[in-house]
Amino acid sequence: MRASSATLPPDMSAEGRAGSVGAGDGSVELVGVTKRFGTVTAVDAIDIRVRPGEFLSLLGPSGCGKTTTLRMLAGFEDPDEGEIRISGRAVQGVPPHRRDVNTVFQNYALFPHMSVSENVAYGLRQMKTDKTEIGRRVGEALEMVKMSRLANRKPREMSGGQQQRVALARALVNRPSLLLLDEPLGALDRKLREEMQIELKLLQSQVGITFIFVTHDQDEALSMSDRIAVMLDGRVEQLADPDTVYDHPRSAFVAGFIGKQNFFEGTSRDRGSVVEGDGWTFRSSLEPIGAVDGRAALAAVRPEAVRVSAQQPSDGRNAISGDLASSSHLGDVIQFVVLTPDRKEVIARLPRPDAPHLDVGGRVWCSWEADHTHVFGAEQVEIVLADPARDEAAAIAG
Numbered sequence: 001m002r003a004s005s006a007t008l009p010p011d012m013s014a015e016g017r018a019g020s021v022g023a024g025d026g027s028v029e030l031v032g033v034t035k036r037f038g039t040v041t042a043v044d045a046i047d048i049r050v051r052p053g054e055f056l057s058l059l060g061p062s063g064c065g066k067t068t069t070l071r072m073l074a075g076f077e078d079p080d081e082g083e084i085r086i087s088g089r090a091v092q093g094v095p096p097h098r099r100d101v102n103t104v105f106q107n108y109a110l111f112p113h114m115s116v117s118e119n120v121a122y123g124l125r126q127m128k129t130d131k132t133e134i135g136r137r138v139g140e141a142l143e144m145v146k147m148s149r150l151a152n153r154k155p156r157e158m159s160g161g162q163q164q165r166v167a168l169a170r171a172l173v174n175r176p177s178l179l180l181l182d183e184p185l186g187a188l189d190r191k192l193r194e195e196m197q198i199e200l201k202l203l204q205s206q207v208g209i210t211f212i213f214v215t216h217d218q219d220e221a222l223s224m225s226d227r228i229a230v231m232l233d234g235r236v237e238q239l240a241d242p243d244t245v246y247d248h249p250r251s252a253f254v255a256g257f258i259g260k261q262n263f264f265e266g267t268s269r270d271r272g273s274v275v276e277g278d279g280w281t282f283r284s285s286l287e288p289i290g291a292v293d294g295r296a297a298l299a300a301v302r303p304e305a306v307r308v309s310a311q312q313p314s315d316g317r318n319a320i321s322g323d324l325a326s327s328s329h330l331g332d333v334i335q336f337v338v339l340t341p342d343r344k345e346v347i348a349r350l351p352r353p354d355a356p357h358l359d360v361g362g363r364v365w366c367s368w369e370a371d372h373t374h375v376f377g378a379e380q381v382e383i384v385l386a387d388p389a390r391d392e393a394a395a396i397a398g
């Protein structure tokens with residue numbers, strides 16, 4: 001499932017057209033923003049522009065700078081360099097409570113001794129808002145997150161998803177132009193999480209508040225966002241709509257982090273249109289990224305672009321043979337794992353009706369088209385070919 005950009009004007013979904021953001025309510029601009037903690041550069045000269053009412057996700061591995069970026073927007077950290085503008089106004093020196101921003105943290109920390117409505121009303125009470133006004137706005141906010149029925153419950157009398165919705169209501173009741181959400185669904189089990197993803201997206205398109213949503217779950221980012229900023233080591237690797245980051249990744253890291261990818265390490269030639277390895281040659285008709293002829297390069301193909309058959313394809317497709325190690329059902333998709341002679345796993349995923357019947361242990365051919373073959377320079381080879389099992393073993397061994 002992907003989010004469509006139907007709730008935004010057509011010019012808002014593509015990469016690189018964000019230049020005109022400025023005066024609108026809920027727009028956000030981070031220009032050359034850098035944050036260092038001692039020797040660590042947590043956020044490294046990032047440029048992100050968010051349009052009013054947009055749903056933007058910050059997606060990336062642990063430690064890439066997502067929370068630090070949110071904390072600078074909320075006013076809990078000051079950037080060392082660069083400028084932040086919210087709704088067209090520079091916020092340098094403006095304290096958190098004076099910014100037109102609310103934050104929902106991962107550990108949503110409701111007050112345990114207060115009821116749902118008291119929790120939601122808390123901020124308005126602090127601001128000495130008129131009693132009738134408080135009642136009306138709390139009612140509205142609870143209605144939005146479908147929690148009116150449980151208004152008198154205490155947090156411990158509710159499920160994680162219900163508590164999460166109260167935390168959202170508490171942020172929405174202030175009617176901010178901008179809502180920052182830091183892994184708000186991280187603590188929920190998968191089913192509840194998927195339900196909340198749908199509800200949250202729906203809510204966001206109804207209230208028209210700008211959402212900046214932090215996650216390290218690529219499916220979540222793909223399904224909810226108008227655009228995704230994929231981050232690595234404090235930098236933005238790519239900022240684009242879900243289809244673009246999936247189909248046209250700008251780096252090997254993005255290609256591997258979003259969805260599943262088969263990577264092959266070889267040497268590039270013919271201006272990056274060919275990558276050659278031990279016993280294989282793959283052609284690409286896509287624009288290579290960072291590949292230099294005669295140097296190491298990565299060819300990448302998605303599992304859903306790979307066909308598997310017992311015969312060698314004769315039509316010039318990219319092909320590699322190996323032994324069929326396993327075939328398994330993933331819902332409506334059959335996943336084949338093929339082990340090549342140099343012990344490389346190639347993964348293929350085919351819709352069940354198109355999947356051939358093949359014997360595990362038998363010799364098979366994996367093949368795919370040149371226009372499904374991405375070529376990258378090898379700068380990020382260590383990251384994309386890292387073996388998570390080995391990394392974990394190393395961490396345990398200390």
Ligand SMILES: Nc1ncnc2c1ncn2[C@@H]1O[C@H](COP(=O)(O)OP(=O)(O)OP(=O)(O)O)[C@@H](O)[C@H]1O
Binds near residue numbers: 040060064065066069
């Ligand atoms: N207060 C701090 N003091 C020192 N280093 C910090 C501080 N806050 C963050 N860092 C470092 O800055 C980098 C970015 O941290 P940040 O919390 O923004 O990552 P993140 O993308 O939110 O990661 P996660 O997915 O694990 O929450 C990390 O290397 C982290 O250790």
Ligand SMILES: [Mg+2]
Binds near residue numbers: 066068
């Ligand atoms: Mg974080």
